[in-house]
Amino acid sequence: MSENFFKVIRAGINTTFQDLGRNNLNHIGIPISGVMDRRNYIISNKILQNIPSHPIIEFAYQGPRLVYHGDPLNISVSGDVKFKIFKNKNEIEGKCYETIILEDHDEIDLISTNKSVYGYLAIGADLNLDYQWKSCSINTKANIGSNKGKKLQDNQKIEVSNIKELSRRKLDHINSKIENIRVIKGTNFHYFSKESQAKFFKKEYSVTKLTDRMGMRLEGERLDNIINTNIKSEGLVKGVIQIPADGNPIIMLADHGTIGGYPKIATVISADFDKLSQLTPGSKIKFKEVNLKDAETIFKLYEMETNNIISKIL
Amino acid sequence: MIKNISNLGDAAVYCDFGNDVNKEINSKVINYFQSLKDSKFEGITNLTPSYNKLIVSFDLSITNFEKTKKIIENLEIKKNLSTSKKKIQIPLCCEEEYALDLKKLERKLNKPNDEILETFFSKEYFCYMTGFIAGMPFLGDIDKNLHAKRLETPRVKVPKGSIGLTEQFCNIYTFESPGGWNIIGNTPLNVFDSLNEDNPNLINPGDTVSFIKINKEKYKNYNE
Numbered sequence: 001m002s003e004n005f006f007k008v009i010r011a012g013i014n015t016t017f018q019d020l021g022r023n024n025l026n027h028i029g030i031p032i033s034g035v036m037d038r039r040n041y042i043i044s045n046k047i048l049q050n051i052p053s054h055p056i057i058e059f060a061y062q063g064p065r066l067v068y069h070g071d072p073l074n075i076s077v078s079g080d081v082k083f084k085i086f087k088n089k090n091e092i093e094g095k096c097y098e099t100i101i102l103e104d105h106d107e108i109d110l111i112s113t114n115k116s117v118y119g120y121l122a123i124g125a126d127l128n129l130d131y132q133w134k135s136c137s138i139n140t141k142a143n144i145g146s147n148k149g150k151k152l153q154d155n156q157k158i159e160v161s162n163i164k165e166l167s168r169r170k171l172d173h174i175n176s177k178i179e180n181i182r183v184i185k186g187t188n189f190h191y192f193s194k195e196s197q198a199k200f201f202k203k204e205y206s207v208t209k210l211t212d213r214m215g216m217r218l219e220g221e222r223l224d225n226i227i228n229t230n231i232k233s234e235g236l237v238k239g240v241i242q243i244p245a246d247g248n249p250i251i252m253l254a255d256h257g258t259i260g261g262y263p264k265i266a267t268v269i270s271a272d273f274d275k276l277s278q279l280t281p282g283s284k285i286k287f288k289e290v291n292l293k294d295a296e297t298i299f300k301l302y303e304m305e306t307n308n309i310i311s312k313i314l
Numbered sequence: 315m316i317k318n319i320s321n322l323g324d325a326a327v328y329c330d331f332g333n334d335v336n337k338e339i340n341s342k343v344i345n346y347f348q349s350l351k352d353s354k355f356e357g358i359t360n361l362t363p364s365y366n367k368l369i370v371s372f373d374l375s376i377t378n379f380e381k382t383k384k385i386i387e388n389l390e391i392k393k394n395l396s397t398s399k400k401k402i403q404i405p406l407c408c409e410e411e412y413a414l415d416l417k418k419l420e421r422k423l424n425k426p427n428d429e430i431l432e433t434f435f436s437k438e439y440f441c442y443m444t445g446f447i448a449g450m451p452f453l454g455d456i457d458k459n460l461h462a463k464r465l466e467t468p469r470v471k472v473p474k475g476s477i478g479l480t481e482q483f484c485n486i487y488t489f490e491s492p493g494g495w496n497i498i499g500n501t502p503l504n505v506f507d508s509l510n511e512d513n514p515n516l517i518n519p520g521d522t523v524s525f526i527k528i529n530k531e532k533y534k535n536y537n538e
Contacts, residue, residue, distance in 0.1 A: 026360040026371070027347065028515050029445035029488075029506075133511055142448045142489065144508050184323050187330075232335055233452065235362025235369035235445070237326045258362055258445040259452075267323030270374050292379060295324035299374050 004070025004125065006158040012110065014060040014212070015152040017127065017145070019053050022135040026235065026258045030144065033137040033254050036118045036213065036277035037079065039306050040175070044078035044122035046310045047099060047169050055129055055136045055146070057121040057158075063110025064121075064152060068102045073163045074124035075100050075108065079278075080175055081119040083110045098170035099124075116175065116278040124167075125160040139255050141214065171313045178275040180288040181268055184295055186241065188231060188263035196223040200265060204284040205249060211281060213255040218285065222247035225263060233261040239268035253277065269295040271302035316346070319386060321379045322369060327386060329368040335454070335482070339366045340442050344519050349391050358382065363519065364443045365452075398518040401438075404486070406477055406525040407533040408499035414476070415465065415496040422462045422496075433457045434498065434525070439484060441521045449488040449506025451517040456484055468494030475500045477525070486517075502528075502536035 018041070021034025035041040035058055045054045057064070063081065076099055077083055083094035086107040094100070094108070102108065113119045129136045129146035136146040143149030147156075189197065205220035229245040236242075240252045242262035251268060252260075254277075268276055269290060279285065290298065315331075322328040329346065331339050347363040350370065357377030362369040372382045408416065408431055416427050423430060439453035456479060464480050469492065472478070476487040478495025487493060488506035505516045517523060528536070 023359040024351075024361070026362040026369075027351075027444065027519075029448040029450055032360070132508060141491070142508070144448065149508070184321065187320065187322060187328055232333070232365050232367075233443075233446070234364040234367040237322060237360075237362075237369060237371050239323050257447060259364060259443065260446070264322070267326075269324050292321050292324060296374070296378055299324060303375060 004073070004160045004163060006066040006068050006160070008064055008152055008154055008156050008158065009067055009107070010065040011152040011154050011156075012059045012064040013062045015064045016058050016138040016140065017055050017129055017136045017147060018058045018138065019055050019136050021137045021254065022133040025133060029258050030133070030142065031139065031254065031256050031258055032238065033135070033139045033145070033213075035120070036254055037120070037274045039274045039309070040078040040118070040120050042306060043097065043171065043173065043310060044076050044120045047076040047078075047097065047171060047313055048074055048122050048124040048164065049167065049169075050122060050124065050164075054122070055127045057123070057152075059110060059119050059121070060113070060117050062112055063119055065107065065109040066158070067105065067107045069104055070160070071163055072101055072103045072166060073160065074166055075102055076122045077110065077119065078122070079119035080114045080116045081110060082112050082114060083108060097173050099168050101166055115280060117280055118277060123160060124164040126162040128159040128161055141255060169313055171309070173309060175278070176275070178272070178279065180286050181276055182272050182288050182290045182295070182298065183241065183266040183268050184290060184292060186264035186266045189265055191225050191227040191263045192243070192265060193224045193226045199223065201287055201289055204286055207279050207281050207283045207285065209281045213253055215253050215256055216251040216276070216279070218249040218251070220248065223249070223265065229263070230261050231263055233259050236260045237267070239270070239273060240264050241266045241268065251276070269298060271295070271298045315342070316386070319383055324379070325372055325374045327370040327372070327379060327382050329370065329386060331366045331368070333366065335365040335442070337440055340519070343368050344397055345391050346386070346389065348397055349389055350386070352392070353389070355385055358385075362445065364445075397520045400518075400521045402517055402521055402523050404501050404505075404523055404525050405503055405528045405532070405536065406499045406501050407528050407530060409530045411530070412476070412500035412533075413498050416498050419462060419479070419496050419498065423460065425459070430460060431498070431527070433460055434479075435527055439523045441517050441519050441523060443519050444515055444517065447488060447491045448508065449515045449517075450485055451505070451515075451523070453484045453523055455482040462496050464494040465496065468492055472497065473500065475502065475505075477501060500533070502533050
């Protein structure tokens with residue numbers, strides 16, 4: 001049996017293995033982690049007919065350049081990604097949302113994500129990864145997950161096995177852009193002055209560079225806390241918007257700390273996580289209030305839309 | 315009992331046990347946490363207990379707020395819970411190179427460092443919760459004379475093993491992380507082990523911790 005593997009020529013900025021993450025560990029301080037853009041993850045694996053929890057390579061801004069050694073296999077790229085395939089001396093412009101066949105010595109260069117943050121490279125084979133708590137998802141802050149909990153490094157190998165039968169499938173898909181981020185009022189909404197409560201829904205906030213898989217820091221008109229800038233530390237969930245003493249919002253993302261002591265002004269609804277994660281620094285956000293019932297309905301629609309998209313894969 | 319149940323976003327239930335921080339309220343939180351954990355309800359994806367709150371997260375594609383709230387309201391709190399009640403000793407070196415904020419603390423508290431340390435080492439501490447970063451225990455209550463606010467500017471990197479104080483609590487940085495607590499020393503003991511999947515935390519809610527003073531030489535030789 002021959003050995004099949006990718007070699008990392010250039011690792012990219014923040015390239016990790018991810019899946020749907022690990023549950024039931026918040027109480028010991030371990031967040032769920034997992035893919036930032038769930039829909040693109042699902043689509044990419046579906047194109048390759050992988051199981052829904054199959055590991056994927058997630059990258060941010062600049063992705064990896066990889067050379068493949070081994071028997072032919074399928075890959076697919078999802079997101080809004082500029083990439084190239086090199087076969088012998090031929091350079092081929094890459095297309096997202098379709099199967100690509102890689103053969104021995106072929107290279108893929110995931111150059112950049114366009115006006116978005118995260119892109120995904122799915123592989124039609126098993127990735128030989130270590131799992132922690134049933135997930136390969138890498139949490140680089142706690143060094144948990146596959147690859148010893150570290151992001152991909154130059155020159156490392158990614159071994160693959162059980163290559164799937166080659167196929168040709170594709171999807172016409174364009175990622176929709178976001179208008180508003182919908183939120184439900186938080187448990188400490190009343191900590192803020194009436195003017196600040198109104199401002200929060202009226203004014204635009206900019207995504208700052210201090211944004212990663214843990215959280216997104218925003219900048220905008222300062223929100224005035226009239227009760228206390230700290231609360232007794234308590235649990236956090238993905239999407240919670242905390243307001244520290246400086247008055248600028250921080251949104252919790254996949255690798256967030258499990259406990260925090262800043263007031264919670266609002267929580268982003270589940271249906272908007274994918275689009276939120278894809279906002280680049282400098283993007284403007286406007287928050288729109290919805291109630292719980294609406295959020296639940298919007299989530300059902302989000303799931304129906306995802307199913308509708310993957311049903312169109314040919 | 316739970317004072318108020320509300321939603322935190324669309325995929326979590328926020329159980330409020332009150333505003334006070336004490337062992338009694340925290341024990342109620344832990345009892346609810348343990349009973350829910352042992353019951354393994356379908357759709358519940360995470361439980362996050364803290365001093366006086368419990369957050370129950372769920373998978374919105376399987377269940378919803380109303381259903382999860384009913385589960386919590388109708389929950390039978392078991393009597394013989396498997397809550398941890400261990401006594402743990404943590405070696406702690408407070409010599410200058412590890413006690414990053416002891417000098418600042420002398421000024422903040424207006425006390426010499428030997429008095430601060432003597433007071434600190436004389437007590438046992440209860441573990442209220444673990445989290446923020448993996449395995450970090452939130453311990454209390456420290457003596458009233460040692461209550462200090464967080465650093466004005468949090469450190470970008472607090473070294474692994476650091477023991478910090480703030481208000482009535484102390485904690486242990488299980489690995490290098492940002493943080494704003496007043497650092498009085500460092501332990502050579504590994505408090506979190508991600509390779510031990512069944513029991514990664516040395517200290518769990520309900521445990522009691524005492525600190526044993528060690529010198530630099532003992533610290534350096536600890537893991538040899």
